[in-house]
Amino acid sequence: MGLKMIVRQFIWMLGILSCFILGWIVYVIVPNQVLDTPPRGEETPPPDFGLVKTGQKIYGANGCAGCHTQVVRPANMGSDIARGWGSRRTLPVDYYHERNPFLGIVRMGSDLSNVGTRRKDPHWFYILLYNPDKIFPGTIMPPYRYLFRKVRAEGKRNPEALPQELTPGVPSELQVLPSPEAIALVAYLLSLDRTYPIETRAKNHE
Numbered sequence: 001m002g003l004k005m006i007v008r009q010f011i012w013m014l015g016i017l018s019c020f021i022l023g024w025i026v027y028v029i030v031p032n033q034v035l036d037t038p039p040r041g042e043e044t045p046p047p048d049f050g051l052v053k054t055g056q057k058i059y060g061a062n063g064c065a066g067c068h069t070q071v072v073r074p075a076n077m078g079s080d081i082a083r084g085w086g087s088r089r090t091l092p093v094d095y096y097h098e099r100n101p102f103l104g105i106v107r108m109g110s111d112l113s114n115v116g117t118r119r120k121d122p123h124w125f126y127i128l129l130y131n132p133d134k135i136f137p138g139t140i141m142p143p144y145r146y147l148f149r150k151v152r153a154e155g156k157r158n159p160e161a162l163p164q165e166l167t168p169g170v171p172s173e174l175q176v177l178p179s180p181e182a183i184a185l186v187a188y189l190l191s192l193d194r195t196y197p198i199e200t201r202a203k204n205h206e
């Protein structure tokens with residue numbers, strides 16, 4: 001093997017090594033510097049617990065994140081804030097307590113980062129989940145009727161039951177009630193509020 005060959009192989013190895021190092025810097029070191037704001041005290045969002053935590057799992061299990069994002073983009077990178085989906089961009093610290101943040105990749109429906117600030121009535125959510133078409137005529141959002149159960153009315157209507165005119169095809173002696181899964185899912189949706197103020201190193205949360 002000539003000296004020229006050794007030098008050429010050495011340059012190859014160096015090239016391959018620098019590709020790895022460059023990738024590591026660009027994908028690990030730089031994002032860590034820019035994004036990883038260490039939370040300080042009350043700057044961290046309130047942790048989820050109880051029903052809300054269960055609801056988050058149901059949100060994941062039903063593939064809601066396949067159509068809905070939970071990321072509000074900064075004002076200079078999209079119209080999210082102008083559309084009223086949040087008062088500020090979301091930041092990594094917003095997901096501080098979440099094991100599986102549902103950022104989502106496709107936005108068929110609206111961003112749900114702050115849906116709990118726009119919609120406050122649990123019954124609105126139950127109607128949406130049972131029959132999305134009633135709220136958004138012609139929508140592609142599928143109904144989630146298996147999150148509801150039919151219970152015999154026993155002469156008295158449960159105040160939690162869906163209005164009869166919204167449950168076509170269900171005999172009048174039955175009433176449609178949200179299941180524990182639907183109740184937890186709606187508790188989670190109502191909890192979605194990432195509008196609390198946050199101090200960041202980057203200072204770019206408008």
Ligand code: HEC
Pocket residue numbers: 059062063064065066067068108109110111112115118119128136138139140141142144185189
């Ligand atoms: C196939 C896509 C799709 C899936 C899956 C889906 N949605 Fe939707 N969703 C939509 C669309 C689209 C809209 C907006 C309504 C419209 O304009 O058609 C919407 C609207 C909503 C809204 C109202 C948001 C607002 O800003 O008022 C909520 C809340 C919601 N969906 C929750 C859910 C939940 C919870 C799940 C899972 C159980 C889910 N969606 C699954 C497509 C979807």
